[in-house]
Amino acid sequence: MFHCQLCTGPVSGEIRPPGSKSITNRALVCAALAGGSSTLRNALDCGDTQVMVTALQKLGLSIEWRKDTHTIIIQGCGGQVPVTTADLYVANSGTTVRFLTSFLASMQGKFTLDGVLRMQQRPINDLVRALNELGATIQCAPNGCPPVTISGNGFSQTTCHIAGSISSQFLSGLILAIGNSSLDIELHLTGTLVSQPYIQMTIDVLSAFGRTVSINNNDVYSSRGGQSITGIEYNIEPDASAASYFFATAAVTGGVVTVTGLSKDSIQGDIGFCDSLEQMGCKIEYGDDFIRVHGGVLTGIDIDMNAISDTVLTLAVVALFAEGPTVIRNVRHIRDKETDRITDLARELRRLGATVEEFEDGMTITPGKYHGDIIKTYDDHRMAMSFAIAGLRIPDVVISDPECCNKTYPNFLADLTALINN
Numbered sequence: 001m002f003h004c005q006l007c008t009g010p011v012s013g014e015i016r017p018p019g020s021k022s023i024t025n026r027a028l029v030c031a032a033l034a035g036g037s038s039t040l041r042n043a044l045d046c047g048d049t050q051v052m053v054t055a056l057q058k059l060g061l062s063i064e065w066r067k068d069t070h071t072i073i074i075q076g077c078g079g080q081v082p083v084t085t086a087d088l089y090v091a092n093s094g095t096t097v098r099f100l101t102s103f104l105a106s107m108q109g110k111f112t113l114d115g116v117l118r119m120q121q122r123p124i125n126d127l128v129r130a131l132n133e134l135g136a137t138i139q140c141a142p143n144g145c146p147p148v149t150i151s152g153n154g155f156s157q158t159t160c161h162i163a164g165s166i167s168s169q170f171l172s173g174l175i176l177a178i179g180n181s182s183l184d185i186e187l188h189l190t191g192t193l194v195s196q197p198y199i200q201m202t203i204d205v206l207s208a209f210g211r212t213v214s215i216n217n218n219d220v221y222s223s224r225g226g227q228s229i230t231g232i233e234y235n236i237e238p239d240a241s242a243a244s245y246f247f248a249t250a251a252v253t254g255g256v257v258t259v260t261g262l263s264k265d266s267i268q269g270d271i272g273f274c275d276s277l278e279q280m281g282c283k284i285e286y287g288d289d290f291i292r293v294h295g296g297v298l299t300g301i302d303i304d305m306n307a308i309s310d311t312v313l314t315l316a317v318v319a320l321f322a323e324g325p326t327v328i329r330n331v332r333h334i335r336d337k338e339t340d341r342i343t344d345l346a347r348e349l350r351r352l353g354a355t356v357e358e359f360e361d362g363m364t365i366t367p368g369k370y371h372g373d374i375i376k377t378y379d380d381h382r383m384a385m386s387f388a389i390a391g392l393r394i395p396d397v398v399i400s401d402p403e404c405c406n407k408t409y410p411n412f413l414a415d416l417t418a419l420i421n422n
Contacts, residue, residue, distance in 0.1 A: 003396075004397040010254045015419050032081075048091075051093045061077055089114065089115060108152055123336055167195075210230045238260075274293065319365040
């Protein structure tokens with residue numbers, strides 16, 4: 001249990017979040033595919049990245065993790081992992097299961113990927129179907145979820161189709177995988193793409209390692225064969241999703257919080273969360289190496305959060321302290337995350353006293369008279385971190401399972417406490 005610390009005044013201070021989980025896992029896959037050695041600086045040490053590193057090591061890659069300096073040195077496999085038969089455990093890491101399914105489909109070998117019970121409820125069938133279109137032989141469970149079995153022979157076909165409405169990680173996984181092919185391959189997107197900024201992030205990271213992916217008409221992603229993925233030194237930005245909790249701290253307490261290491265030029269779409277806070281009444285300053293949020297009088301807004309859906313829970317907590325209702329739309333896909341982030345979020349907001357109307361792809365949050373309670377996290381790191389921000393303003397909020405923060409930000413509660421006690 002974690003008893004949240006109530007703040008009696010504005011919180012002001014400066015903080016640098018750890019490296020981005022999303023970038024770290026993408027860079028790990030690119031470095032694994034590369035010829036030669038790569039050094040990843042400011043790499044995030046958390047549950048999801050540990051799962052990725054352990055899986056890559058089990059596949060025979062040499063990885064040195066210097067945790068005291070947040071540095072990972074990895075010897076790339078040049079396109080084919082040394083171990084060609086392996087059972088891999090992916091816990092509840094969506095990036096790991098979806099990226100490695102694609103990664104291993106591009107190679108020779110027989111592999112299985114499985115995880116916790118919740119992972120066995122998270123969809124992967126559309127990705128499996130697309131990889132099979134490219135010539136892979138992959139099966140998942142009858143419910144369209146892991147475990148996944150791969151009989152890899154590389155890709156023999158040059159076109160596939162992938163749905164964009166379930167998870168952007170499907171398309172990201174495919175983009176990483178076709179970077180390991182000697183063929184000219186086209187990925188055709190069907191339906192509306194969710195979390196689009198994560199696709200550009202994938203393309204940017206892969207490009208840094210030397211492989212270019214082109215986008216035509218916003219729905220065809222193509223990679224020319226014959227390009228090399230080469231080992232490099234790569235600096236990982238601080239995590240913009242993690243930064244949202246510190247930005248929210250300024251918003252709900254009327255303080256001023258500066259996050260260093262990020263700027264408007266970040267490759268992470270979640271810095272767009274600051275635009276949402278600005279709409280609600282905060283003032284935002286951007287520098288070359290910082291973003292500063294000044295809390296203000298908050299007003300409820302009506303917002304499409306499809307592009308920044310990892311920050312839905314953060315904004316929902318900020319909405320508790322706004323004048324008037326806040327409507328969050330177009331995030332149906334977050335029902336398939338670590339937990340159902342619409343139904344379970346609504347339940348916990350009501351537990352504190354808010355009025356919440358849930359609908360299929362979002363919710364309306366109307367502020368109420370609040371009281372403390374024990375918040376269930378559903379083993380979802382973002383539930384724990386978001387409701388810790390609610391506890392800055394609502395007395396006696398208790399987070400039932402703070403250890404779930406280890407998935408992406410093990411030191412979050414300590415860092416938050418240090419910031420508010422600054």
